[in-house]
Amino acid sequence: MKKISDSTISRLSKYYRTLGRLIAQKVKTVSSDEIAEIDGVTSAQVRKDLSFFGTFGKRGLGYSTADLQHNIGKILGLFKKWNVALVGVGNIGHALVDYQEFKKQGFEIKLLLDNDENKIGTKVGDLEIKSFSDAPTHLEDEKIQIAIVAVPANVAQKVVNSLTDAGVRAILNFAPLSLKVPDGVMIKNENMSIELEALSYFLTNRRK
Amino acid sequence: MKKISDSTISRLSKYYRTLGRLIAQKVKTVSSDEIAEIDGVTSAQVRKDLSFFGTFGKRGLGYSTADLQHNIGKILGLFKKWNVALVGVGNIGHALVDYQEFKKQGFEIKLLLDNDENKIGTKVGDLEIKSFSDAPTHLEDEKIQIAIVAVPANVAQKVVNSLTDAGVRAILNFAPLSLKVPDGVMIKNENMSIELEALSYFLTNRRK
DNA sequence: AATTGTGAACCTCTTCACAGCT
DNA sequence: AGCTGTGAAGAGGTTCACAATT
Numbered sequence: 001m002k003k004i005s006d007s008t009i010s011r012l013s014k015y016y017r018t019l020g021r022l023i024a025q026k027v028k029t030v031s032s033d034e035i036a037e038i039d040g041v042t043s044a045q046v047r048k049d050l051s052f053f054g055t056f057g058k059r060g061l062g063y064s065t066a067d068l069q070h071n072i073g074k075i076l077g078l079f080k081k082w083n084v085a086l087v088g089v090g091n092i093g094h095a096l097v098d099y100q101e102f103k104k105q106g107f108e109i110k111l112l113l114d115n116d117e118n119k120i121g122t123k124v125g126d127l128e129i130k131s132f133s134d135a136p137t138h139l140e141d142e143k144i145q146i147a148i149v150a151v152p153a154n155v156a157q158k159v160v161n162s163l164t165d166a167g168v169r170a171i172l173n174f175a176p177l178s179l180k181v182p183d184g185v186m187i188k189n190e191n192m193s194i195e196l197e198a199l200s201y202f203l204t205n206r207r208k
Numbered sequence: 209m210k211k212i213s214d215s216t217i218s219r220l221s222k223y224y225r226t227l228g229r230l231i232a233q234k235v236k237t238v239s240s241d242e243i244a245e246i247d248g249v250t251s252a253q254v255r256k257d258l259s260f261f262g263t264f265g266k267r268g269l270g271y272s273t274a275d276l277q278h279n280i281g282k283i284l285g286l287f288k289k290w291n292v293a294l295v296g297v298g299n300i301g302h303a304l305v306d307y308q309e310f311k312k313q314g315f316e317i318k319l320l321l322d323n324d325e326n327k328i329g330t331k332v333g334d335l336e337i338k339s340f341s342d343a344p345t346h347l348e349d350e351k352i353q354i355a356i357v358a359v360p361a362n363v364a365q366k367v368v369n370s371l372t373d374a375g376v377r378a379i380l381n382f383a384p385l386s387l388k389v390p391d392g393v394m395i396k397n398e399n400m401s402i403e404l405e406a407l408s409y410f411l412t413n414r415r416k
Numbered sequence: 417a418a419t420t421g422t423g424a425a426c427c428t429c430t431t432c433a434c435a436g437c438t
Numbered sequence: 439a440g441c442t443g444t445g446a447a448g449a450g451g452t453t454c455a456c457a458a459t460t
Contacts, residue, residue, distance in 0.1 A: 005428075005429065006406065007429075007430095008429090009405070009406050009409050010402045010405075010406060012405075012409075013399075013401065013402040013405040013406070014385075014386060014402070016405075017384055017385060017401075018385070018386075021361075021385070031440090031441065031442090032441075032442070033441080038386065039386045040386050040388070041430095042430075042431065043441090043442095044430075044431055044432070044433095044444095045429095045430065045431080047441095047442060047443060047444085048429090048430075048431085048443085048444080050442095050443090051442090051443060051444065055442080055443065056442095057441075057442050057443080058437080058438060058441085058442075059436070059437040059438055059440080059441055059442040059443080060437065060438040060439075060440045060441050060442075061437095061438065061440080061441070061442085062440090062441065062442080063442090075409070076405050076408055076409045076412070077408040077409055077411060077412030077413070078405065078408060080408070080412070082404075082408060082411075091302075091303040091306040091307055092303050092307065094299075094303065095299040095300050095302065095303035096400075098299040099299055099300065099400075101384060101400075101401055102400075102401070102404065105401055105404070105405070106408075107404050107408075145411060146404070146407055146408075146411070153229075169411060169414075170407040170408075170410060170411050171407075172400070172403055172404060172407060176225060176309060177222075177225060177226070177229070178222060178226075178246065178247045178248050180248070184414070186406075186407055186410040186411075188403040188404075188406055188407060189403075190398070190400055190403055191221075192304075192307075192309075192310075192380070192398055193221065193225075193309055193310070193313055194218045194221040194222070195380055195396040195397075195398055196290075196310065196313070196315050196354070196380060196396075197217070197218075197220075197221045197224075197284050197286065197313070198214065198217050198218060198221070198394075198396055199354055199378040199379075199380060199394055199396060200284055200285040200286060200288070200290060200314075200315075200354075200378075201217050201220075201283070201284045201285055202377075202378060202394040203285060203290075203353060203354070203377060203378050203394075204284070204285030204288070205285070206377075206392070213450075213451065215451075215452095216451090239418085239419065239420090240419075240420070241419080249452095250452075250453065251419090251420095252422095252452075252453055252454070252455095253451095253452065253453080255419095255420065255421060255422085256421085256422080256451090256452075256453085258420095258421090259420095259421060259422065263420080263421065264420095265419075265420050265421080266419085266420075266459080266460060267418080267419055267420040267421080267458065267459040267460055268417075268418045268419050268420075268459065268460040269418080269419070269420085269459095269460065270418090270419065270420080271420090
Protein backbone atom coordinates (compact mmCIF):
# COMPACT_ATOMS: atom_id res chain seq x y z
CA MET A 1 0.00 0.00 0.00
CA LYS A 2 1.25 3.40 -1.08
CA LYS A 3 2.14 5.82 1.67
CA ILE A 4 -0.63 8.34 2.23
CA SER A 5 0.18 11.59 4.00
CA ASP A 6 -1.14 12.36 7.45
CA SER A 7 -2.81 15.48 6.15
CA THR A 8 -4.78 13.49 3.61
CA ILE A 9 -5.99 11.15 6.37
CA SER A 10 -7.04 13.98 8.64
CA ARG A 11 -8.85 15.72 5.78
CA LEU A 12 -10.70 12.47 5.05
CA SER A 13 -11.88 12.53 8.67
CA LYS A 14 -13.22 16.02 8.10
CA TYR A 15 -14.96 15.09 4.87
CA TYR A 16 -16.48 12.12 6.67
CA ARG A 17 -18.03 14.32 9.31
CA THR A 18 -19.11 16.92 6.76
CA LEU A 19 -20.86 14.22 4.74
CA GLY A 20 -22.54 13.03 7.93
CA ARG A 21 -24.05 16.46 8.43
CA LEU A 22 -25.10 16.72 4.79
CA ILE A 23 -26.81 13.33 5.00
CA ALA A 24 -28.64 14.46 8.15
CA GLN A 25 -29.85 17.43 6.09
CA LYS A 26 -31.14 15.02 3.44
CA VAL A 27 -28.62 16.18 0.87
CA LYS A 28 -28.20 13.36 -1.64
CA THR A 29 -25.44 14.65 -3.89
CA VAL A 30 -22.45 16.91 -3.39
CA SER A 31 -19.61 18.25 -5.53
CA SER A 32 -15.95 18.42 -4.55
CA ASP A 33 -16.39 22.16 -4.69
CA GLU A 34 -19.10 22.15 -2.04
CA ILE A 35 -17.18 19.86 0.30
CA ALA A 36 -14.12 22.05 -0.21
CA GLU A 37 -16.04 25.20 0.63
CA ILE A 38 -17.41 23.71 3.86
CA ASP A 39 -14.07 22.36 5.02
CA GLY A 40 -11.95 25.28 3.93
CA VAL A 41 -9.80 23.53 1.33
CA THR A 42 -9.65 23.55 -2.49
CA SER A 43 -11.78 21.28 -4.63
CA ALA A 44 -8.67 19.87 -6.29
CA GLN A 45 -7.47 18.87 -2.86
CA VAL A 46 -10.68 16.99 -2.14
CA ARG A 47 -10.51 15.13 -5.44
CA LYS A 48 -6.82 14.37 -5.07
CA ASP A 49 -7.29 13.03 -1.54
CA LEU A 50 -10.00 10.69 -2.75
CA SER A 51 -8.07 9.67 -5.85
CA PHE A 52 -5.49 7.85 -3.72
CA PHE A 53 -8.16 5.33 -2.78
CA GLY A 54 -10.31 4.99 -5.87
CA THR A 55 -12.88 6.82 -7.93
CA PHE A 56 -16.04 7.60 -6.05
CA GLY A 57 -17.76 10.29 -8.08
CA LYS A 58 -19.62 10.65 -11.33
CA ARG A 59 -18.25 13.20 -13.81
CA GLY A 60 -20.69 15.98 -14.36
CA LEU A 61 -22.74 14.98 -11.30
CA GLY A 62 -20.56 14.88 -8.19
CA TYR A 63 -20.68 12.36 -5.35
CA SER A 64 -23.49 10.53 -3.61
CA THR A 65 -23.22 11.72 -0.01
CA ALA A 66 -24.18 8.32 1.40
CA ASP A 67 -21.85 6.32 -0.83
CA LEU A 68 -18.91 8.64 -0.34
CA GLN A 69 -19.32 8.68 3.42
CA HIS A 70 -19.51 4.92 3.46
CA ASN A 71 -16.38 4.63 1.34
CA ILE A 72 -14.39 7.02 3.49
CA GLY A 73 -15.59 5.17 6.58
CA LYS A 74 -14.26 1.95 5.10
CA ILE A 75 -10.92 3.56 4.25
CA LEU A 76 -10.54 4.85 7.78
CA GLY A 77 -11.70 1.60 9.34
CA LEU A 78 -14.57 3.26 11.15
CA PHE A 79 -17.01 0.38 10.84
CA LYS A 80 -14.90 -1.76 13.08
CA LYS A 81 -15.38 -1.56 16.81
CA TRP A 82 -12.20 -0.42 18.48
CA ASN A 83 -11.58 -1.31 22.10
CA VAL A 84 -9.87 1.54 23.88
CA ALA A 85 -8.09 1.71 27.21
CA LEU A 86 -7.73 4.94 29.09
CA VAL A 87 -4.58 5.20 31.17
CA GLY A 88 -4.64 7.91 33.79
CA VAL A 89 -8.07 8.82 35.12
CA GLY A 90 -7.55 12.45 36.08
CA ASN A 91 -9.37 15.56 34.83
CA ILE A 92 -8.85 14.91 31.19
CA GLY A 93 -9.42 11.21 31.57
CA HIS A 94 -12.81 11.78 33.20
CA ALA A 95 -13.90 14.10 30.44
CA LEU A 96 -12.91 11.55 27.83
CA VAL A 97 -14.91 8.77 29.48
CA ASP A 98 -17.99 10.97 29.33
CA TYR A 99 -17.30 12.22 25.82
CA GLN A 100 -20.00 10.66 23.68
CA GLU A 101 -18.44 11.54 20.35
CA PHE A 102 -15.97 8.65 20.62
CA LYS A 103 -18.49 5.90 21.12
CA LYS A 104 -20.53 7.19 18.21
CA GLN A 105 -17.51 6.65 15.96
CA GLY A 106 -16.86 3.12 17.14
CA PHE A 107 -14.21 3.86 19.74
CA GLU A 108 -15.36 2.29 22.98
CA ILE A 109 -13.50 2.84 26.21
CA LYS A 110 -13.52 -0.59 27.83
CA LEU A 111 -10.74 -0.33 30.36
CA LEU A 112 -9.60 2.30 32.84
CA LEU A 113 -6.11 2.04 34.30
CA ASP A 114 -4.46 4.12 36.98
CA ASN A 115 -1.75 3.60 39.56
CA ASP A 116 -3.34 5.67 42.32
CA GLU A 117 -4.39 3.32 45.15
CA ASN A 118 -7.25 5.64 46.04
CA LYS A 119 -8.74 5.41 42.58
CA ILE A 120 -8.27 1.70 41.92
CA GLY A 121 -11.51 -0.16 42.54
CA THR A 122 -13.67 2.95 42.22
CA LYS A 123 -16.01 3.37 39.29
CA VAL A 124 -16.38 5.96 36.57
CA GLY A 125 -19.68 5.39 34.83
CA ASP A 126 -19.95 1.63 34.39
CA LEU A 127 -16.24 0.98 34.48
CA GLU A 128 -14.11 0.08 37.45
CA ILE A 129 -10.60 1.53 37.54
CA LYS A 130 -8.00 -1.24 37.43
CA SER A 131 -4.40 -1.18 38.57
CA PHE A 132 -1.85 -0.26 35.95
CA SER A 133 0.50 -2.87 37.40
CA ASP A 134 -1.82 -5.53 36.00
CA ALA A 135 -2.04 -3.80 32.63
CA PRO A 136 -0.89 -6.72 30.43
CA THR A 137 -3.64 -9.04 31.71
CA HIS A 138 -6.38 -6.43 31.47
CA LEU A 139 -5.28 -5.28 28.02
CA GLU A 140 -5.46 -8.83 26.78
CA ASP A 141 -8.77 -9.64 28.50
CA GLU A 142 -10.46 -6.62 26.98
CA LYS A 143 -8.76 -7.08 23.60
CA ILE A 144 -7.57 -3.49 23.71
CA GLN A 145 -6.22 -2.13 20.41
CA ILE A 146 -5.86 1.56 21.23
CA ALA A 147 -4.64 3.24 24.40
CA ILE A 148 -5.27 6.83 25.41
CA VAL A 149 -2.50 8.05 27.67
CA ALA A 150 -3.50 10.90 29.98
CA VAL A 151 -0.84 10.69 32.67
CA PRO A 152 1.66 13.28 33.93
CA ALA A 153 4.61 14.02 31.66
CA ASN A 154 7.19 12.53 33.96
CA VAL A 155 5.74 9.02 33.78
CA ALA A 156 4.36 9.09 30.25
CA GLN A 157 7.33 7.40 28.55
CA LYS A 158 7.36 4.60 31.12
CA VAL A 159 3.63 4.06 30.65
CA VAL A 160 3.98 3.98 26.88
CA ASN A 161 6.84 1.50 27.13
CA SER A 162 4.70 -0.86 29.22
CA LEU A 163 1.83 -0.53 26.79
CA THR A 164 3.90 -1.27 23.71
CA ASP A 165 5.60 -4.17 25.52
CA ALA A 166 2.11 -5.52 26.19
CA GLY A 167 1.34 -5.36 22.47
CA VAL A 168 -0.57 -2.09 22.08
CA ARG A 169 0.05 -0.75 18.57
CA ALA A 170 -1.83 2.58 18.59
CA ILE A 171 -1.60 5.32 21.20
CA LEU A 172 -3.18 8.71 21.63
CA ASN A 173 -0.96 10.75 23.94
CA PHE A 174 -2.18 13.72 25.96
CA ALA A 175 1.04 14.25 27.89
CA PRO A 176 2.77 17.39 26.65
CA LEU A 177 6.02 15.87 25.43
CA SER A 178 7.38 13.77 22.57
CA LEU A 179 7.43 10.05 23.27
CA LYS A 180 9.38 7.28 21.61
CA VAL A 181 7.66 4.18 20.33
CA PRO A 182 9.08 1.14 18.51
CA ASP A 183 8.58 0.57 14.79
CA GLY A 184 5.14 -0.68 13.95
CA VAL A 185 3.49 1.40 16.68
CA MET A 186 1.69 4.62 15.88
CA ILE A 187 1.46 7.42 18.39
CA LYS A 188 -0.55 10.58 17.90
CA ASN A 189 -0.29 13.56 20.18
CA GLU A 190 -3.06 15.76 21.44
CA ASN A 191 -1.36 18.75 22.93
CA MET A 192 -3.55 21.70 23.71
CA SER A 193 -0.63 23.80 24.87
CA ILE A 194 0.90 23.72 21.42
CA GLU A 195 -2.27 25.09 19.84
CA LEU A 196 -2.63 27.77 22.50
CA GLU A 197 0.98 28.79 22.01
CA ALA A 198 0.38 29.09 18.27
CA LEU A 199 -2.43 31.52 19.13
CA SER A 200 -0.08 33.37 21.44
CA TYR A 201 2.47 33.61 18.63
CA PHE A 202 -0.18 34.89 16.25
CA LEU A 203 -1.41 37.57 18.64
CA THR A 204 2.13 38.60 19.46
CA ASN A 205 3.42 38.85 15.89
CA ARG A 206 0.53 39.92 13.68
CA ARG A 207 0.59 43.36 12.03
CA LYS A 208 4.06 44.22 10.70
CA MET B 209 7.49 39.82 9.27
CA LYS B 210 8.19 36.83 7.11
CA LYS B 211 5.60 34.08 7.08
CA ILE B 212 6.64 31.25 9.35
CA SER B 213 5.06 27.84 8.87
CA ASP B 214 2.70 26.36 11.42
CA SER B 215 4.95 23.36 11.79
CA THR B 216 7.88 25.55 12.75
CA ILE B 217 5.77 27.22 15.42
CA SER B 218 4.55 23.96 16.87
CA ARG B 219 8.08 22.57 16.92
CA LEU B 220 9.24 25.68 18.77
CA SER B 221 6.60 24.88 21.40
CA LYS B 222 8.07 21.43 21.74
CA TYR B 223 11.64 22.70 22.02
CA TYR B 224 10.44 25.15 24.64
CA ARG B 225 9.05 22.37 26.81
CA THR B 226 12.07 20.17 26.19
CA LEU B 227 14.37 22.98 27.30
CA GLY B 228 12.22 23.42 30.40
CA ARG B 229 12.82 19.82 31.36
CA LEU B 230 16.54 20.07 30.65
CA ILE B 231 16.78 23.18 32.81
CA ALA B 232 14.96 21.35 35.61
CA GLN B 233 17.64 18.67 35.28
CA LYS B 234 20.34 21.32 35.67
CA VAL B 235 21.57 20.89 32.10
CA LYS B 236 23.30 24.13 31.10
CA THR B 237 24.13 23.52 27.46
CA VAL B 238 22.56 21.55 24.67
CA SER B 239 23.27 20.90 20.99
CA SER B 240 20.73 20.96 18.18
CA ASP B 241 21.45 17.26 17.85
CA GLU B 242 20.36 16.55 21.42
CA ILE B 243 17.17 18.58 21.15
CA ALA B 244 16.44 16.84 17.86
CA GLU B 245 16.92 13.41 19.38
CA ILE B 246 14.53 14.18 22.27
CA ASP B 247 11.84 15.64 20.05
CA GLY B 248 12.14 13.19 17.21
CA VAL B 249 13.26 15.57 14.47
CA THR B 250 16.54 16.22 12.65
CA SER B 251 19.19 18.58 13.97
CA ALA B 252 19.07 20.58 10.74
CA GLN B 253 15.37 21.09 11.36
CA VAL B 254 16.03 22.47 14.82
CA ARG B 255 18.66 24.88 13.55
CA LYS B 256 16.55 25.94 10.58
CA ASP B 257 13.52 26.61 12.78
CA LEU B 258 15.61 28.83 15.03
CA SER B 259 17.33 30.57 12.13
CA PHE B 260 14.07 32.25 11.11
CA PHE B 261 14.23 34.27 14.31
CA GLY B 262 17.90 34.92 14.90
CA THR B 263 21.09 33.22 15.95
CA PHE B 264 20.98 31.78 19.42
CA GLY B 265 23.85 29.31 19.59
CA LYS B 266 27.62 29.30 19.73
CA ARG B 267 29.40 27.36 17.01
CA GLY B 268 31.29 24.45 18.45
CA LEU B 269 29.44 24.73 21.76
CA GLY B 270 25.71 24.56 21.24
CA TYR B 271 22.99 26.52 23.03
CA SER B 272 22.56 27.73 26.57
CA THR B 273 19.38 25.99 27.72
CA ALA B 274 18.23 28.98 29.76
CA ASP B 275 18.91 31.55 27.06
CA LEU B 276 17.38 29.52 24.29
CA GLN B 277 14.25 28.78 26.31
CA HIS B 278 13.91 32.44 27.12
CA ASN B 279 14.30 33.42 23.48
CA ILE B 280 11.74 30.91 22.27
CA GLY B 281 9.40 32.07 25.01
CA LYS B 282 9.74 35.61 23.72
CA ILE B 283 9.12 34.53 20.13
CA LEU B 284 5.96 32.69 21.14
CA GLY B 285 4.79 35.50 23.39
CA LEU B 286 4.70 33.28 26.45
CA PHE B 287 5.79 35.90 28.94
CA LYS B 288 2.62 37.84 28.43
CA LYS B 289 -0.42 36.96 30.46
CA TRP B 290 -3.26 35.90 28.20
CA ASN B 291 -6.82 36.22 29.40
CA VAL B 292 -8.86 33.29 28.20
CA ALA B 293 -12.62 32.76 28.07
CA LEU B 294 -14.10 29.29 28.05
CA VAL B 295 -17.35 29.02 26.15
CA GLY B 296 -19.36 25.90 26.90
CA VAL B 297 -18.86 24.44 30.34
CA GLY B 298 -19.57 20.77 29.71
CA ASN B 299 -17.33 17.76 30.23
CA ILE B 300 -14.42 19.05 28.28
CA GLY B 301 -14.87 22.56 29.58
CA HIS B 302 -14.69 21.38 33.17
CA ALA B 303 -11.52 19.45 32.52
CA LEU B 304 -9.93 22.50 30.93
CA VAL B 305 -10.74 24.72 33.88
CA ASP B 306 -8.97 22.28 36.17
CA TYR B 307 -6.06 21.73 33.80
CA GLN B 308 -3.11 23.35 35.50
CA GLU B 309 -0.80 23.21 32.49
CA PHE B 310 -2.45 26.27 30.94
CA LYS B 311 -2.03 28.60 33.84
CA LYS B 312 1.63 27.60 34.13
CA GLN B 313 2.15 28.84 30.57
CA GLY B 314 0.46 32.17 31.12
CA PHE B 315 -2.99 31.28 29.80
CA GLU B 316 -5.46 32.14 32.51
CA ILE B 317 -9.11 31.25 32.22
CA LYS B 318 -10.89 34.34 33.54
CA LEU B 319 -14.38 33.92 32.14
CA LEU B 320 -16.83 31.07 31.80
CA LEU B 321 -19.73 31.43 29.41
CA ASP B 322 -22.65 29.10 28.78
CA ASN B 323 -26.24 29.45 27.63
CA ASP B 324 -27.72 26.78 29.89
CA GLU B 325 -29.96 28.51 32.46
CA ASN B 326 -29.19 25.78 34.98
CA LYS B 327 -25.49 26.45 34.80
CA ILE B 328 -25.51 30.23 34.72
CA GLY B 329 -24.74 31.61 38.16
CA THR B 330 -23.14 28.40 39.42
CA LYS B 331 -19.44 28.25 40.11
CA VAL B 332 -16.60 26.14 38.81
CA GLY B 333 -13.61 26.64 41.04
CA ASP B 334 -13.49 30.38 41.72
CA LEU B 335 -15.34 31.39 38.60
CA GLU B 336 -19.04 31.97 38.17
CA ILE B 337 -20.59 30.90 34.89
CA LYS B 338 -21.97 33.90 33.01
CA SER B 339 -24.64 34.03 30.34
CA PHE B 340 -23.42 33.85 26.76
CA SER B 341 -26.03 36.40 25.77
CA ASP B 342 -23.99 39.00 27.67
CA ALA B 343 -20.76 37.86 26.06
CA PRO B 344 -19.64 41.21 24.58
CA THR B 345 -19.74 42.97 27.95
CA HIS B 346 -18.00 40.18 29.82
CA LEU B 347 -15.35 39.76 27.13
CA GLU B 348 -14.53 43.42 27.35
CA ASP B 349 -14.62 43.57 31.16
CA GLU B 350 -12.17 40.70 31.47
CA LYS B 351 -10.02 41.88 28.57
CA ILE B 352 -10.30 38.48 26.93
CA GLN B 353 -7.88 37.84 24.07
CA ILE B 354 -8.37 34.14 23.50
CA ALA B 355 -11.57 32.07 23.54
CA ILE B 356 -11.79 28.32 23.93
CA VAL B 357 -14.94 27.02 22.29
CA ALA B 358 -16.22 23.74 23.71
CA VAL B 359 -19.84 23.76 22.59
CA PRO B 360 -21.85 21.26 20.51
CA ALA B 361 -21.12 21.21 16.78
CA ASN B 362 -24.52 22.57 15.76
CA VAL B 363 -24.04 25.89 17.56
CA ALA B 364 -20.28 26.28 17.19
CA GLN B 365 -20.32 28.53 14.13
CA LYS B 366 -22.88 30.84 15.70
CA VAL B 367 -20.81 31.08 18.87
CA VAL B 368 -17.66 31.82 16.91
CA ASN B 369 -19.45 34.52 14.93
CA SER B 370 -20.55 36.25 18.13
CA LEU B 371 -17.05 36.03 19.53
CA THR B 372 -15.37 37.51 16.48
CA ASP B 373 -18.05 40.21 16.25
CA ALA B 374 -17.16 41.06 19.84
CA GLY B 375 -13.52 41.46 18.87
CA VAL B 376 -11.95 38.12 19.82
CA ARG B 377 -8.99 37.46 17.51
CA ALA B 378 -7.82 34.00 18.61
CA ILE B 379 -9.93 30.89 19.10
CA LEU B 380 -9.24 27.33 20.11
CA ASN B 381 -12.08 25.17 18.84
CA PHE B 382 -13.00 21.79 20.29
CA ALA B 383 -16.14 21.28 18.22
CA PRO B 384 -15.52 18.59 15.61
CA LEU B 385 -16.09 20.63 12.47
CA SER B 386 -14.42 23.31 10.36
CA LEU B 387 -15.45 26.84 11.25
CA LYS B 388 -15.18 30.04 9.27
CA VAL B 389 -13.56 33.12 10.73
CA PRO B 390 -12.93 36.55 9.19
CA ASP B 391 -9.47 37.68 8.09
CA GLY B 392 -7.29 38.70 10.97
CA VAL B 393 -8.70 36.04 13.26
CA MET B 394 -6.84 32.82 13.96
CA ILE B 395 -8.66 29.64 14.81
CA LYS B 396 -6.97 26.41 15.82
CA ASN B 397 -8.79 23.13 16.09
CA GLU B 398 -8.41 20.47 18.71
CA ASN B 399 -10.20 17.47 17.38
CA MET B 400 -9.59 14.22 19.15
CA SER B 401 -11.73 12.25 16.75
CA ILE B 402 -9.38 13.07 13.89
CA GLU B 403 -6.40 11.67 15.75
CA LEU B 404 -8.30 8.57 16.79
CA GLU B 405 -9.42 8.03 13.24
CA ALA B 406 -5.83 8.30 12.06
CA LEU B 407 -5.04 5.49 14.49
CA SER B 408 -7.97 3.52 13.13
CA TYR B 409 -6.64 4.03 9.60
CA PHE B 410 -3.19 2.90 10.68
CA LEU B 411 -4.46 -0.26 12.37
CA THR B 412 -6.71 -1.04 9.43
CA ASN B 413 -4.15 -0.54 6.68
CA ARG B 414 -0.76 -1.51 8.06
CA ARG B 415 0.97 -4.58 6.68
CA LYS B 416 0.33 -4.17 2.98
C1' DA C 417 37.23 19.18 17.32
C1' DA C 418 32.75 20.32 17.71
C1' DT C 419 28.74 22.45 16.39
C1' DT C 420 26.20 26.34 14.39
C1' DG C 421 23.96 28.85 10.52
C1' DT C 422 22.51 28.63 5.86
C1' DG C 423 22.34 28.33 0.59
C1' DA C 424 21.31 24.69 -2.45
C1' DA C 425 19.33 20.33 -3.45
C1' DC C 426 15.78 17.54 -2.63
C1' DC C 427 11.37 15.90 -1.63
C1' DT C 428 6.50 16.18 -0.60
C1' DC C 429 2.24 18.24 -0.85
C1' DT C 430 -0.90 21.44 -3.22
C1' DT C 431 -2.81 23.65 -7.11
C1' DC C 432 -3.48 24.05 -12.05
C1' DA C 433 -5.54 22.87 -16.05
C1' DC C 434 -7.67 20.00 -19.07
C1' DA C 435 -9.07 15.48 -21.10
C1' DG C 436 -12.72 12.41 -20.30
C1' DC C 437 -17.31 11.00 -18.57
C1' DT C 438 -22.20 11.59 -17.64
C1' DA D 439 -22.66 21.84 -19.69
C1' DG D 440 -20.93 20.31 -15.54
C1' DC D 441 -17.89 18.04 -12.70
C1' DT D 442 -14.51 14.33 -11.89
C1' DG D 443 -9.88 12.32 -12.09
C1' DT D 444 -5.12 13.13 -12.85
C1' DG D 445 -0.48 14.29 -14.99
C1' DA D 446 2.30 18.26 -14.82
C1' DA D 447 3.69 22.47 -12.73
C1' DG D 448 4.33 25.05 -8.74
C1' DA D 449 4.96 26.04 -3.85
C1' DG D 450 6.53 24.99 0.43
C1' DG D 451 8.97 22.43 3.78
C1' DT D 452 12.97 19.36 4.96
C1' DT D 453 17.52 17.65 4.61
C1' DC D 454 22.24 18.02 2.92
C1' DA D 455 26.61 19.55 3.22
C1' DC D 456 29.93 22.73 4.24
C1' DA D 457 31.98 27.35 5.42
C1' DA D 458 32.25 29.90 9.61
C1' DT D 459 33.11 30.19 14.38
C1' DT D 460 34.40 29.02 19.10
